[in-house]
Each structure stands twice: as C-alpha cells, then as structure tokens.
Amino acid sequence: MAFTPTKETYSGKVYPVTVGTGETAVTFGGENVLPFHSFEGSIPNRPVIAMEIQDVPPSDWPENVRKPFEAVSDDPVKWAKFCQDELKAKAIALRLVGTHPDRENRSPEDASKTVKDVLAAITIPLIILGSNHAEKDSQVLVAVAEAAKDKNCLIGKAQEANYKTIAAAAMANNHKLIAMSELDINLSKQLNILISQMGFEKERLVTDPMCSALGYGIEYTYSVMERIRLAALTQNDTTMQPPMLGDVGMYVWKVKETQAPEADLPQWGSTEERGIAWEAVTATSLIIAGAELLIMRHPAAVAAVQKTLEELV
Amino acid sequence: MLIIGEKLSIIAKKVREAMMKKDKGPIQEIATRQWKEGSGIIDANIGPAEDGGEDLMQWMVTTIQEVVPLPVCLDTTNASAIEAGLKVHNNQWGRPLINSTSNDPERFPILELGAKYNSQVIGLTVGKGGLPADAEERAAIAADIMGRAMEYGVPLEDLYLDPLVLQIATSQDHALKVIEAIRMFQEMNDPPMKTVVGLSNISNGCPKHLRPILNKYYFLMLMNAGLTSAIADAREMAEALEEKKLFDDVLAGKEIEDAAKMQEMKKTIDVIKGNTLYAHSYLEM
Numbered sequence: 130m131a132f133t134p135t136k137e138t139y140s141g142k143v144y145p146v147t148v149g150t151g152e153t154a155v156t157f158g159g160e161n162v163l164p165f166h167s168f169e170g171s172i173p174n175r176p177v178i179a180m181e182i183q184d185v186p187p188s189d190w191p192e193n194v195r196k197p198f199e200a201v202s203d204d205p206v207k208w209a210k211f212c213q214d215e216l217k218a219k220a221i222a223l224r225l226v227g228t229h230p231d232r233e234n235r236s237p238e239d240a241s242k243t244v245k246d247v248l249a250a251i252t253i254p255l256i257i258l259g260s261n262h263a264e265k266d267s268q269v270l271v272a273v274a275e276a277a278k279d280k281n282c283l284i285g286k287a288q289e290a291n292y293k294t295i296a297a298a299a300m301a302n303n304h305k306l307i308a309m310s311e312l313d314i315n316l317s318k319q320l321n322i323l324i325s326q327m328g329f330e331k332e333r334l335v336t337d338p339m340c341s342a343l344g345y346g347i348e349y350t351y352s353v354m355e356r357i358r359l360a361a362l363t364q365n366d367t368t369m370q371p372p373m374l375g376d377v378g379m380y381v382w383k384v385k386e387t388q389a390p391e392a393d394l395p396q397w398g399s400t401e402e403r404g405i406a407w408e409a410v411t412a413t414s415l416i417i418a419g420a421e422l423l424i425m426r427h428p429a430a431v432a433a434v435q436k437t438l439e440e441l442v
Numbered sequence: 443m444l445i446i447g448e449k450l451s452i453i454a455k456k457v458r459e460a461m462m463k464k465d466k467g468p469i470q471e472i473a474t475r476q477w478k479e480g481s482g483i484i485d486a487n488i489g490p491a492e493d494g495g496e497d498l499m500q501w502m503v504t505t506i507q508e509v510v511p512l513p514v515c516l517d518t519t520n521a522s523a524i525e526a527g528l529k530v531h532n533n534q535w536g537r538p539l540i541n542s543t544s545n546d547p548e549r550f551p552i553l554e555l556g557a558k559y560n561s562q563v564i565g566l567t568v569g570k571g572g573l574p575a576d577a578e579e580r581a582a583i584a585a586d587i588m589g590r591a592m593e594y595g596v597p598l599e600d601l602y603l604d605p606l607v608l609q610i611a612t613s614q615d616h617a618l619k620v621i622e623a624i625r626m627f628q629e630m631n632d633p634p635m636k637t638v639v640g641l642s643n644i645s646n647g648c649p650k651h652l653r654p655i656l657n658k659y660y661f662l663m664l665m666n667a668g669l670t671s672a673i674a675d676a677r678e679m680a681e682a683l684e685e686k687k688l689f690d691d692v693l694a695g696k697e698i699e700d701a702a703k704m705q706e707m708k709k710t711i712d713v714i715k716g717n718t719l720y721a722h723s724y725l726e727m
Contacts, residue, residue, distance in 0.1 A: 315611055318721035326726070360719045368727065369719065 136169045137162075141365035143358075143421070144332045145174060146372050148220065148283045148305055149254025155219055157421040158372030163358060164419050165441055175442045176416050178423045178431050179220035179256050180212040181378045184235065184243045185227035191388045193401045194378075194427045205243055206250045213251045216431070222256040222424040223247055224379070228269045229260035237272035244273045248280055256283040256424065258307075258376075267291040274298035283307060283422075285374075286337055289320055296329045307374055309337035312346075314353050318360075321368045334371040335422060342380040343411040350375075351418040358419035375415035378426035381408040409433040444483065444671035445679050446515050446539070447476030448642060450502070451487035461488065464501055470509045477510045479676035483539055484510060486527070487517035495523030503527045507535060515564075515673070517541040521551050528559040537562055541673075542604060543591075545569035545583045550590065557595035564638055565591065566604045567623070573606070577622035580605045584627055588635070602638040602671060603627045610656060610713065611647040614720045617660065617713075624667040639664060641674040649722050658682035659710045662689050 145159030157177045162170035186203050187195050201207040205223065212218040225240045227233040248255060257273050259266030266286075271294055274284050285307025287295040292308065299306040308324055310317040317338050325331045338353045354373055360366040381387055387404035389397060397403060408430035412423050416438070425431050449472050452458050460468040473484050486502040488495060495518060503514050513536035516527045524540055531538045542564035543552040556563040565587035567580040574580045584603050591601050605623035608616040620639065628634035641664075645656040654675075661672060661682050672679065682689075688698050692707040709725055712718045721727075 313612075315614070315720050315722075318719050319723060322721055322723045322727065326723070356719075364718060366719055368721070 139362035141362045179222040180218040181222045182208040220254040224258040241276035263290040267294040271298040274302045278302040337374040340376045354418035372421035374422045375420035377412045405429045445676045446483040446673040447481030452489040473506045481676040485515040491520045495520040496526035499523040499527035511535045515539040542566045553594035562600045564602045580623040581626040602636045607643045609646045636670045638671045641672045
C-alpha cells in the first residue's frame with residue numbers, strides 16, 4: 130500500500146498585502162497553510178526581507194553592522210540607493226529614529242523631506258517607521274503619510290495610544306499600515322478590530338506582535354505569532370489574518386551576543402560572524418513561527434535568510 | 443447552588459474605607475443586600491491583613507452577623523485572623539467557611555483550624571510553584587489536599603475544591619480547563635466532592651459592560667459541569683438562573699427568539715470554549 134502523508138486542511142487564509150507600485154512592488158502573505166507547509170495548500174508568496182536604514186547616521190548601531198554602510202549611512206538617500214542597487218534589497222525600511230524627542234528631535238517637516246528624497250531616489254517599495262514614541266509618531270507619521278501619498282508605502286507603527294491618527298493618515302493617503310501591540314495576542318486582536326472599526330480595511334493591515342531577539346524572549350514572540358497564525362488558519366479569525374512583521378534588526382543588534390568582543394570572550398568566537406548568525410537565526414525562527422515580512426540590518430544576514438527562503442519556499 | 447456573596451472585599455474602595463474606620467453602616471448595608479439577593483454565606487475578604495487582622499476579622503464577623511442570619515466565609519491569608527474570626531462566629535446561622543487552604547505548606551495550618559472549630563474549608567488547587575497548567579494538574583493537587591484534610595481531621599464533605607478561575611482576557615485557555623476540573627473534582631469521591639469558584643475573576647480586566655455577561659454565562663457553564671457553589675454577585679447569578687433555559691438551548695445549538703441575546707450567548711460560549719480568540723470587542727465582531 131502506498132504511503133499517504135497526513136494532511137491538515139485549514140478554513141482560513143492570510144491576506145496577501147502588496148507594498149510599492151509598478152514592477153518592483155512586493156506581495157507577501159496569501160498562504161492558506163502554516164509556514165513551509167506547501168504540501169498542504171498554497172504559498173503564493175515568499176516572505177519578504179526589507180533592509181533597514183535610518184534618517185540619521187547609525188551612531189547607535191554596533192560597529193560590525195555599521196561597517197557595511199560606512200560610505201553611505203551619512204545620507205539616507207545614498208544609503209537607500211546602496212541597498213537597492215548594490216545589495217539588491219527587495220524593499221527598504223526607513224526608520225525615522227531621528228524624530229524621537231530624546232534623539233535629534235527632528236520635526237515632522239524634516240521627516241517628510243527625508244521621505245520624499247528617499248522615494249525619489251528608489252524604485253523598490255518603502256516601509257516608513259516612526260521612532261516608537263507614541264505621541265511624536267502621531268505627528269510624524271501623519272506628515273510623512275501625506276508626503277508619500279499614493280506610493281503605497283507601509284506605514285507604522287500604529288499602537289493603542291495613537292492608532293486613530295496614524296490609521297486615518299494611512300487611509301487618506303492610500304498606504305498600508307502596521308499595527309503593533311506588546312506581546313499580547315488578545316490586545317493584538319483588539320487593536321486590529323479597533324483599526325478596522327474606523328473603516329480601515331483589514332486587508333491593508335500588517336500585524337506586529339512585537340519582536341524579541343534570540344535569547345531575549347524570542348519564545349514569547351514565537352508563541353504569540355504561532356497562535357495568531359493558528360487563529361487565522363484554523364479558526365478562520367479574519368481579524369488575525371493580516372500578515373505578520375518581524376522587526377528583527379533593531380532587537381538583535383542591541384544584545385550582548387552581537388557586540389561582545391572576541392578578546393573578552395574568546396570561547397564565543399568572531400564577533401562579526403556571531404552577530405550575523407544571531408540576526409539570521411532570529412529572523413529564520415520568526416519565519417517558522419509565521420512572519421511574512423522581516424526588517425533586517427546586516428547584508429550577510431539578509432543574504433543568508435534569503436538563501437534559506439529560496440531553497441525552502 | 444450556594445452563592446457566597448462576594449461584595450465585602452477589601453479591594454472595593456467603599457468597603458476598605460468602612461473597614462479602616464470600623465464604620466458598621468456600609469458593611470451591614472452590603473451584607474443585608476447580599477442576603478436579600480440570595481447569598482447563603484457572606485464572604486469577608488480582609489486581604490493579607492498583616493497588622494491587626496485578628497481585630498478586623500472579629501469586627502467583620504460580628505458586624506455582619508448582627509444584621510444577617512447567615513454564616514461568614516473568612517477570607518484572608520492571615521491564619522491567626524481566621525482563628526480570631528472563628529472564635530466569635532455565631533454557628534447558630536450555619537457553620538463558617540474558611541478561604542482557603544492549598545498545596546502551599548504555609549497554608550496547611552488552615553486545616554487545623556477547620557478541624558478545631560468544626561468549620562468548612564475551601565481547598566484552592568494551587569501549589570507553591572505557581573499556577574496549575576491544566577485540569578489534570580488541578581485534580582492532582584486536589585487529591586493532595588483531600589489526603590491532607592483527612593489527616594488533619596477535616597471530613598471530605600466539609601471541603602470545597604476551588605480550581606482557581608483565571609482571567610479570560612489573559613489566560614483564555616484556562617476557562618475550559620477550569621470547567622473540566624470541576625467535572626474531575628466530583629469524580630474524586632463518593633458522594634461527589636463539593637466545588638467552589640471565585641467567579642468574577644473570569645472577567646477581571648475586561649471592559650465593564652462585558653463583566654456581567656461573562657460572569658453569568660461562565661457560571662451557567664460551570665453549573666452544567668456540576669459546580670456546587672460560587673463566590674459571586676448574588677443578584678447577577680439570580681439573573682443568570684433566569685436565563686438558564688435560553689442559554690442551555692443556545693448551548694445545544696438551538697435557535698432562540700431573541701436574536702441579539704442569542705448572538706451574545708453564542709459569541710460568549712465561543713470565547714469561553716476557545717473557539718474564537720478573546721478580544722475586548724469580541725461581541726462586536
């Protein structure tokens with residue numbers, strides 16, 4: 130008798146979300162099975178990796194991840210072009226960290242100019258992130274949403290404290306929206322409900338259940354992502370069907386393992402290799418948990434994860 | 443069904459202030475109201491009560507029993523406050539109930555008090571190491587508590603097993619595990635063990651308008667599983683009992699005339715059973 134593998138059937142499906150315009154637009158999500166379960170259904174799109182850049186020089190990044198961008202990171206336009214042209218990035222994630230009141234406190238107008246300049250220089254899709262200061266983001270993201278009108282960007286992150294203004298701006302200017310809650314599946318669902326109750330289509334949302342780095346609580350992120358995906362697929366919970374984001378780079382490149390010098394910890398081996406591996410492993414774990422969009426920093430880590438994806442999906 | 447009136451708790455501001463000032467008025471008013479609404483025992487939750495717990499518990503017991511012909515549930519972690527309360531408890535209105543012993547060695551002496559004062563005792567199925575993972579773990583702890591109760595001389599018919607209700611907003615999967623534990627507890631003895639829950643914890647952290655809905659329907663599902671008593675709001679539970687027939691119909695998959703009520707019940711059943719993920723706006727979906 131021939132062997133027949135057991136197959137699960139799922140009642141739900143993840144919404145496909147497209148970011149960007151024209152030929153270089155990217156689509157992620159759209160599958161009706163758990164990650165990599167292509168034998169049970171359809172996975173029309175590979176997870177997408179966006180490369181992270183900043184509006185201000187990355188003085189807070191550790192040396193090993195600063196180095197590959199040394200020649201370009203003084204200017205977000207050069208940095209974006211480098212990622213697109215040299216590193217063949219599929220998308221750019223511009224983090225407006227310089228708008229944070231405790232950093233350079235750049236104004237919404239300055240941020241809008243940066244966004245316009247970057248958009249003019251690249252053809253690949255743009256993700257625009259605030260500084261994660263709820264109050265300031267609700268000014269900055271509203272301004273940049275308008276500056277990027279009709280470019281079909283992904284804007285974020287909308288949180289419980291500021292989702293109304295940010296969602297309204299994303300809606301008015303035809304963008305997609307990231308909804309972030311802090312590692313709580315019930316609050317993540319609630320935020321998606323609240324945003325869709327404003328009239329924002331849930332098919333235009335991306336859920337960020339909040340990332341964490343390998344060794345620093347990744348099991349919480351993993352478990353929340355897994356449960357969100359199971360609710361989407363097995364319970365056909367439409368509020369949990371937007372694709373998920375893993376904002377990997379910013380969490381990975383601040384932990385000790387990506388920075389501690391080999392001279393201090395010879396048993397840990399090369400700092401550079403270790404950091405790249407840490408980012409690649411964190412990202413790959415979250416893809417297995419269900420993430421469809423990743424924001425990453427180191428070109429070698431991006432290449433490693435991209436290779437894995439190409440071999441497996 | 444025995445309702446243990448939950449309203450005299452130190453967590454409520456009005457009650458706390460009355461306790462601090464030893465102002466009998468509000469305490470007696472709330473106790474009387476709960477009695478009239480159908481409570482069979484009045485819970486007196488004085489918190490950890492590390493300082494002056496003995497006096498406070500005695501004052502609570504006598505204040506309540508001055509106006510209400512009911513026994514009191516002595517609810518504190520302070521064992522000597524419980525003993526002080528038991529000394530003045532008027533057993534003419536029924537035997538007192540102690541809340542609670544557990545699998546934590548610090549709570550074992552509570553059973554001595556139960557035996558010494560011929561009081562009933564709640565056995566909360568938690569250990570020292572944190573929350574029970576599932577119904578089986580709750581049942582295993584229940585077995586330990588039952589064995590210990592017999593050792594200390596508390597008859598099993600005087601023991602109420604409490605599976606520990608957790609908040610649905612953060613621990614949704616436990617809602618069904620607690621219902622399952624109520625079923626399992628009964629099978630652990632013949633006649634079946636008595637059971638109790640701190641009901642309103644199910645809706646703790648939920649928006650205010652959801653709380654009675656979750657409390658009532660969860661109560662009815664627990665009742666179907668054989669629950670014998672609940673620390674709860676007697677008025678809310680009376681409402682629940684009025685809706686029981688309709689609720690059982692919806693639970694059985696039947697249509698009821700009131701479409702809005704049916705949706706409310708169906709969605710709440712789905713959330714309790716874990717068929718849909720809880721969110722504060724689940725009724726609006």
